[in-house]
Each structure stands twice: as structure tokens, then as C-alpha cells.
Amino acid sequence: xxxxxxxxxxxxxxxxxxxxxxxxxxxxxxxxxxxxxxxxxxxxxxxxxxxxxxxxxxxxxxxxxxxxxxxxxxxxxxxxxxxxxxxxxxxxxxxxxxxxxxxxxxxxxxxxxxxxxxxxxxxxxxxxxxxxxxxxxxxxxxxxxxxxxxxxxxxxxxxxxxxxxxxxxxxxxxxxxxxxxxxxxxxxxxxxxxxxxxxxxxxxxxxxxxxxxxxxxxxxxxxxxxxxxxxxxxxxxxxxxxxxxxxxxxxxxxxxxxxxxxxxxxxxxxxxxxxxxxxxxxxxxxxxxxxxxxxxxxxxxxxxxxxxxxxxxxxxxxxxxxxxxxxxxxxxxxxxxxxxxxxxxxxxxxxxxxxxxxxxxxxxxxxxxxxxxxxxxxxxxxxxxxxxxxxxxxxxxxxxxxxxxxxxxxxxxxxxxxxxxxxxxxxxxxxxxxxxxxxxxxxxxxxxxxxxxxxxxxxxxxxxxxxxxxxxxxxxxxxxxxxxxxxxxxxxxxxxxxxxxxxxxx
Numbered sequence: 001x002x003x004x005x006x007x008x009x010x011x012x013x014x015x016x017x018x019x020x021x022x023x024x025x026x027x028x029x030x031x032x033x034x035x036x037x038x039x040x041x042x043x044x045x046x047x048x049x050x051x052x053x054x055x056x057x058x059x060x061x062x063x064x065x066x067x068x069x070x071x072x073x074x075x076x077x078x079x080x081x082x083x084x085x086x087x088x089x090x091x092x093x094x095x096x097x098x099x100x101x102x103x104x105x106x107x108x109x110x111x112x113x114x115x116x117x118x119x120x121x122x123x124x125x126x127x128x129x130x131x132x133x134x135x136x137x138x139x140x141x142x143x144x145x146x147x148x149x150x151x152x153x154x155x156x157x158x159x160x161x162x163x164x165x166x167x168x169x170x171x172x173x174x175x176x177x178x179x180x181x182x183x184x185x186x187x188x189x190x191x192x193x194x195x196x197x198x199x200x201x202x203x204x205x206x207x208x209x210x211x212x213x214x215x216x217x218x219x220x221x222x223x224x225x226x227x228x229x230x231x232x233x234x235x236x237x238x239x240x241x242x243x244x245x246x247x248x249x250x251x252x253x254x255x256x257x258x259x260x261x262x263x264x265x266x267x268x269x270x271x272x273x274x275x276x277x278x279x280x281x282x283x284x285x286x287x288x289x290x291x292x293x294x295x296x297x298x299x300x301x302x303x304x305x306x307x308x309x310x311x312x313x314x315x316x317x318x319x320x321x322x323x324x325x326x327x328x329x330x331x332x333x334x335x336x337x338x339x340x341x342x343x344x345x346x347x348x349x350x351x352x353x354x355x356x357x358x359x360x361x362x363x364x365x366x367x368x369x370x371x372x373x374x375x376x377x378x379x380x381x382x383x384x385x386x387x388x389x390x391x392x393x394x395x396x397x398x399x400x401x402x403x404x405x406x407x408x409x410x411x412x413x414x415x416x417x418x419x420x421x422x423x424x425x426x427x428x429x430x431x432x433x434x435x436x437x438x439x440x441x442x443x444x445x446x447x448x449x450x451x452x453x454x455x456x457x458x459x460x461x462x463x464x465x466x467x468x469x470x471x472x473x474x475x476x477x478x479x480x481x482x483x484x485x486x487x488x489x490x491x492x493x494x495x496x497x498x499x500x501x502x503x504x505x506x
Contacts, residue, residue: 028055028069028076029100035064036091037419041118043090044068046205047097051079056105057115069105148197149224150204152190156211156218163236165212166190173206174199178229180238193229211421312340314354314362315384320375321349326403328374328484329354330410335483335500336368336424337361338411341389344401355389357413368426373477374484410488425503429457429479430472432502437495438466445471452485454478458506472506 032044041057044066048054052075058067070076076099083097107115150170154161163181170176170192178193194200200223208221231240233249240246316329326342329352333339338357345351356362362383370381392398405411412420423432433445446456449471458472473479479501487499 024099024101026073026077026080027099027101027103028071028073029102029105030068030070030076030079031098031100032066032068033064033096033098034093035066035095036093037064039090041115042205042208045118046202047083047088047090048075048079049202049205051075051082054119056107057119058105058107059115067100067102067105146197147223147225147227148194148200149226149229150192150194150200151222151224152192153220154188154190154212154217155220157188161188161212161217163190163239166192167239167241169207169212170194170203173203175241177242178231178238178240180229180231182237191224191226191229311383311385311387312356312359312362313384313386313389314356314366315351315382315386316354316369317351317380317382318377319344319350319352319379320377323375324349324352326352326401326405330403330405330408331484331487332374332480333365333369334410334412334487336365338413339408340406341391341402341404343389343403346398346401349401353384353386353389357411361413364424368424372427372480374480376477420500423500425501427476427480428501428503429474429476430470430502430505431479431483432468432500432504433471434468434498434500435491435495436467436469436497437491437493439493440491440495442469445469448486448489449473449482452478452482454482460506470502470504470506 030048032047035044041059044059045054045057045068048068048070051070053071054068055071056067056069060066070079080097080099087094088097089095152166163179166179166181167176173194175195176192177195179190181188181190183189194203204221204223207219209218211218229240231238231243231246234240234244234246235248314333324344326344329342329344330339333342333354333356336356338361339354340357341353341355343353345353354362354365356365366381366383369379371378373379389402391404392402436445442459442461446459449456455474455478456471457474458470460470462468462470473482483499483501486497489497491497
């Protein structure tokens with residue numbers, strides 16, 4: 001048996017030479033490569049869980065690699081065979097799994113404590129779910145981590161998430177028996193009960209931290225202390241899928257039980273949102289088109305580019321008409337979505353129409369930019385009644401007021417799963433700069449940003465990576481101005497500066 005002692009700081013290149021052979025002899029230790037940067041231990045462990053018990057893990061953060069040890073060689077072989085037929089993905093990126101030369105992992109525990117803690121939590125749940133010598137775990141012995149009930153909180157809720165959307169997302173991991181939704185501390189929350197704690201465990205591992213729509217409606221999931229939910233009414237706030245005969249509780253007549261049962265079966269077969277059927281249970285607060293879009297989005301959790309329904313065109317008013325150009329609006333609104341077209345109104349030059357790639361992006365841009373200052377004026381951003389922005393007729397000169405950016409190379413969200421989806425923040429005085437060439441020093445950048453008419457308060461290069469820095473202006477308005485002026489600025493050596501708002505301060 002070869003074993004190894006490893007420090008988990010990612011500087012172990014010497015020990016891992018020769019790991020790149022694709023088809024080594026089977027081993028219960030697997031070598032995983034090309035992991036996305038922000039991946040967590042839990043996500044890596046989740047890859048192994050369907051195949052058997054995971055007994056150890058070692059993350060090499062700096063190298064985007066990990067070692068995963070399974071309890072048996074058979075489990076590892078099954079896992080490698082499975083993933084050779086189906087390319088494994090984490091965070092929308094393909095990753096590579098092969099046998100390691102090592103037969104077991106001996107990890108230096110002090111450095112690998114976090115991974116161990118994650119493993120213990122996962123294993124505790126797994127062992128609790130295996131019937132002990134033919135008896136099932138008794139009700140009273142259920143601790144929170146083994147509950148079939150999940151508590152779900154939704155952050156950044158820029159778009160309504162309904163009970164039906166939750167049902168669709170969570171049904172992928174097993175039969176959902178009951179859901180109760182409520183608002184607590186101004187946050188939309190839900191309790192959702194599975195028939196089996198294993199399903200709850202898998203759903204939590206797969207969905208915690210995912211976005212339902214582009215860059216918003218982030219799921220935060222925990223186990224509830226409750227092991228059974230008591231649902232009194234079937235309506236858009238709560239539902240017991242095992243009892244279609246429950247009243248709606250809103251003075252609406254309950255559905256005839258026979259119809260309700262047939263209906264429940266029907267909807268689960270169709271995968272339709274229950275509320276998209278007129279008169280079913282109770283109408284949703286959002287119009288049907290939006291419900292349908294929500295359902296479509298739920299079918300592809302966190303898939304960028306899924307429109308959350310809604311209007312794609314924004315009306316921006318109270319602009320500084322002396323200063324504003326289609327390009328400046330494209331750059332600023334482009335922080336929150338891919339701007340397709342901009343039209344400054346010919347008869348009302350302090351107003352413009354901006355067409356985003358989807359309804360969710362227009363919602364994000366509106367939420368973040370309404371009430372911000374651009375060129376000294378507080379701008380107003382609302383949804384327009386127009387469905388698209390018309391281009392001027394052939395041969396008609398509209399003085400450059402309308403511009404089509406459909407094929408712009410500067411769209412930030414073109415690539416599905418792009419990191420940019422995770423880095424959408426409200427306008428802030430601190431800017432995140434990236435793609436800085438090695439020859440450009442702090443002084444150069446301070447001067448460049450001071451030239452946009454503001455004051456540079458602070459500057460800091462990232463320790464690991466001099467291609468990136470944080471730069472703080474005196475006010476949010478100055479930072480907005482600097483982003484408009486300097487995003488995509490050519491710093492030489494074929495490096496165009498990328499500028500975003502940061503959530504950090506210096």
C-alpha cells in the first residue's frame with residue numbers, strides 16, 4: 001500500500017508528478033482535475049456520494065485539483081466508469097476524474113480540518129439513513145441533520161419565486177410531499193418535506209447556493225428541526241401533495257377530491273406549474289406568462305440566459321442630455337446584463353430606451369441603477385411598454401442616437417456560467433479592476449482614474465494576482481463615471497482594462 005502525508009496548501013506539485021496518466025490501475029483514491037476556482041469541498045464530495053461512502057478528501061486549491069477517497073475500490077471503479085460515459089460538470093465547467101497512484105490518503109489533519117468537518121457532516125447523514133440491522137431509525141432519534149424537511153431561504157429575490165417553482169426544482173431529487181411558504185424578517189422562506197431524508201440531503205448538496213434565475217434568487221438551504229409538516233390548506237402559500245382534498249382556506253371552494261387527485265397526477269406528469277392551469281388551486285400573484293417563464297427557468301436551475309419573463313426594454317429618464325451617449329449607457333447598463341440596443345429619444349434627449357438580453361437582466365439593471373447619479377443627474381429607470389427598440393430606417397440619419405450592440409464583443413454575460421454572474425453588485429465607490437498588464441503600476445492607474453474628474457481615495461493590488469486591483473473613488477457617482485470612461489480602456493500590450501463594481505472596501 002503506498003500512502004502519503006500531504007499538506008493541504010496546494011504546493012505539493014512534486015508529490016503529484018505522473019498523476020496525469022489517464023488509465024492508472026484502479027484505486028479507491030481518485031484524482032480530480034480542472035476544478036473551477038470557487039468550488040467547495042461539499043461539491044466535490046457530492047460527486048462521489050451516489051457511488052458509496054466517501055472516506056477522505058484533499059483539496060489543492062491553488063492547483064484546481066482534489067483527491068477523493070472512497071471506502072472501497074469497487075465504488076471508485078463504478079464512479080470512474082460512470083463519469084467516463086457522462087462528463088462530470090461542476091459550476092457548468094467540465095472536470096476530469098481518474099485513478100490516483102495513491103492507494104489511500106493520509107492527510108495532515110490540522111490543515112485539512114475543514115474538509116474533515118464537511119465529510120463528517122455528510123457521513124453522519126448517510127449512516128443515519130441506512131437501516132440498522134433491518135430496523136429503521138426511530139422517529140425520536142432523528143436529529144436536525146437527518147430531517148426529511150428542508151428550510152429554504154431565498155436571497156436577492158428580484159423576481160417572484162412561487163411554491164410551484166420550488167416544487168419543480170426540488171422534485172428532481174425525490175418525491176416532494178409538502179411545502180409551506182412564508183415571509184419572515186422580510187425574507188421569502190419555505191419549508192419543504194421529502195418522503196426520505198436521503199432526498200433532502202441530496203437536494204441540499206446539489207442546490208444550496210445555486211441561483212434560480214440569472215444572478216438572482218439564490219437558494220440557501222438547511223435542515224429543519226421539524227420532521228413532519230402540518231399543512232391545513234392547499235393554496236399558493238402551502239400545499240400537501242399527499243392530500244389533494246384539503247380546502248384552500250381563502251374562502252375559495254376546495255377542488256372536488258376526484259378531480260384534484262387526477263389533476264395532481266396530471267400536473268406531475270406534465271411537469272406543468274400547477275398554477276398555470278386556470279382555476280387550479282389558486283391563481284398566482286404573477287400573470288400566467290410569467291408563471292410559465294418561471295416554470296421554464298425552474299426546469300433549468302441557475303442556467304444563465306433563462307429569461308424570467310417580463311419586459312426586456314427599459315425607459316431611462318432625467319439623463320444629462322449634454323453628456324449622455326448610447327455608448328455610455330451601453331457601458332453602465334452592461335454591468336447588469338447584455339445590452340442589445342440603445343435609443344436616445346429624438347424629441348426628448350433626456351430619455352432613452354435600452355433593450356436588454358432578457359427580462360431578468362432588465363429587472364436587475366432597474367433595481368441597481370434607478371436613483372443613481374450619472375453625469376450629475378439622478379436617473380430614473382422603469383420598465384418600458386415597448387417590446388423592442390426599433391432601429392432607424394435604412395438611409396435615415398438619426399444623428400447617432402440609436403445604436404445596435406447585439407454583436408458587441410463587450411457583453412459580460414455571453415458565456416453560460418460565466419464568473420460575471422456571481423459578481424453582480426450595486427454601484428459602489430470601490431471598483432474592481434482586472435486584466436492589468438504587468439508593466440502598469442499603481443501610479444499609472446491612480447492618474448488614469450483621477451483624470452475622469454474624481455478623487456482616488458485608495459488603491460490595492462490583489463496579493464495573488466497583479467492583474468487585478470481594487471480602487472476606491474470618493475463617491476459612488478465618481479465611480480460610475482470612472483467605470484463608464486475606463487471600462488475596456490486600452491492599457492497597451494493588447495490588454496483592455498475591465499472595470500466592475502466591488503462589494504469589498506479597501
